[in-house]
Amino acid sequence: MITHSSPAWEAGPPILALPLTGASEAGPVVPTVQSAAHVPVMAAEVLTALNPRDGGVYVDATFGGGGYTRAVLAAAGCRVWAIDRDPRAVGLAQELAASHDGRLQVVEGRFGDLEALLGERGVGTVDGIAFDLGVSSAHLDDASRGFSFRADGPLDMRMGSDGESAADLVNRLPESELARIIFELGEERRARRVAAALVAARLEAPVERTGRLAAVVRAVVPSSRDGIDPATRTFQALRMAVNDELGELRRGLAAAERLLAPGGRLAVVAFHSLEDRVVKEFLRQRAEVPPSPSRHLPLTPVAIKAPTFRLLERRPRVPQHAEIEANPRSRSAKLRVAERTTAPVPSIRS
Secondary structure, three states, X not given: OOOOXXXXXXXXXXXXXXXXXXXXXOOOOOOOOOOOOOOOOOXXXXXXXXXXXXXXXXXXXXXXXXXXXXXXXXXXXXXXXXXXXXXXXXXXXXXXXXXXXXXXXXXXXXXXHHHHHHHOXXXXXXXXXXXXXXXXHXXXXXXXXXXOOOOOOEOOOOOXXXXXOHHHHHHHOOHHHHHHXXXXXXXXXXXXXXXXXXXXXXXXXXXXXXXXXXXXXXXXXXXXXXXXXXXXXXXXXXXXXXXXXXXXXXHHHHHHHHHEEEEEEEEEEEOOHHHHHHHHHHHHHHHOOOOOOOOOOOOOOOOOXXXXXXXXXXXXXXXXHHHHHHOHHHOOOEEXXXXXXXXXXXXXXX
């Protein structure tokens, strides 16, 4: 495994100045394999954070459209493991793997199972892991997936092909549980009103289409001054519940802590406060040095947990203005980066 000796995370490999598709930004840009290649949010910053080196092993834990994977493969003579729970994304990854002579390996599964998925394939340590959280543009733009309130489609919202759909939750859960999900995961202040409206609507007929769900929510949640659709928070909450997104994130971060080699980099792009809060707290706990015991107290054997991560920047990176203009969906993104230390992972985390 490789190590990164540069003290600042800006020190990385040169990034080729080739045309971008979908988004652009000032500074270094990411090489693309083909003109139709997907370019994810903050691609240049993520690539610089990972700092890929020849011979290294890297993980794109949320392959999606493959933008990070393409960038890493083009930046160094390394290997990449691409993971995604969406069969369509896996198919795209397999097509990409065919043109990279064994340097790209594709795994269908949840990134919360990252350690097990790689362990089954003989991979015990890696040099960098990238997470691009939330729903992708491809999901939002495909009405048949049921993620968007802008076009009518089946109320599905599953990122994979298993488990309950959003329609199952909306039509099965009691009003109190719906209200809790919408309040906690959507941060919707009118969650009780929305839940009551959904229960009333499903008594007339099952709520099975995104258009009907959006109409029910819009009838009880007023429009905001910032122009955000009243259905936004409810759709977010149901999507996160269907896919257990916060649970997956916590499991994925813990797996990354165990998989990364000393000097390995963790790069996480989050798009809303709930995700970012989980990432921020995880890294804070893993990077802080426990306070020394008072010299006035009697000496007792205490197990001091050494930091397992080193924060490369205290504050998250955000997209540059040019990228936000080119891709408005990037406006809420936050990138947090940390480097794995040599400290072992404690067997029991408090």
